[in-house]
Amino acid sequence: MPANLLGAHLPWSNRDQYLELILDLGLIPEVAFKANDLDNLDLGALDHFANRLRESDRQPTVHAPFFDLNPGALDPLIRQASLLRLTQTLQAADRLGAHLMVIHPGFDPWRYPDMEGLWVELAVSFFQELLAVELPGLCRLAIENIYEPTPDTLVALVDACDSPRLGHCFDVGHWNMFGQTALADWLARISSRLLHLHLHDNFGDSDAHLPIGQGNINFAALFARISEQPTLPSMTLEAHSPTDLELSCRQFKVRF
Secondary structure, eight states, rough: OOOEEEEEEEEEEHHHHHHHHHHHOOOHHHEEHHHHHTTTTOOOHHHHHHHHHTTTTOEEEOOOOEEEEEOOSSHHHHHHHHHHHHHHHHHHHHHOSSSEEEEOOOOOOTTTTHHHHHHHHHHHHHHHHTTHHHHHHHEEEEEEOSOSSSSHHHHHHHHHHOTTTEEEEEEEHHHHHHHHHHHHHHHHHGGGGGGEEOOOBBSSSSSHHHHHHHHOOOOHHHHHHHHHHOOEEEEEEEOOHHHHHHHHHHHHHHHH
């Protein structure tokens, strides 16, 4: 696997605890910000972190906050708040030198029955505005599947925006819980705009974030399909403890 393609989940608030472990494992951090992090962001600490990554020749990814945010919300005030938070995160990502920022879409078919088209229309306008934010870097945006049973809504959003800076993050754990489309078919639908993967395991009944190989996800099938991509996407191991991260890292190297 080419260098600088495999990363590890790192909450900004835990950076001092786990950054060196991630670097020692040869991984790049996917820095996850929460709303409180952004409201109290120390720019000096951000610059120090960015310098440490440059010293290690690592270009990070960033995960945006997601609680309560919804780029396609019907309420314009919710969209306004979502744009503020994601703009704040994009500015932090740019300052870190991140090449990609992962965003939860906020779509849930149970909350938007027969309103997928309206949600997509509003989300397209939202992301066009976010992509127009002027920053020195060219950080790309990757929309992550969460509750979607099919890729249709996210494909419609990304295709309608039609920007080289906007694509998909495929989260195999979320697909295993909520997806009702076969893995191969889902990946075929998003392959031309696939930018990033989130890798963690579960048994389909909870978002357990188990290490690779400890649930029932067929990672052999996933990696076989990903290997066919003309350009490999970047990937993040979404483990939630050092032990699980090290186990996932070993399993990834054995399987991919």
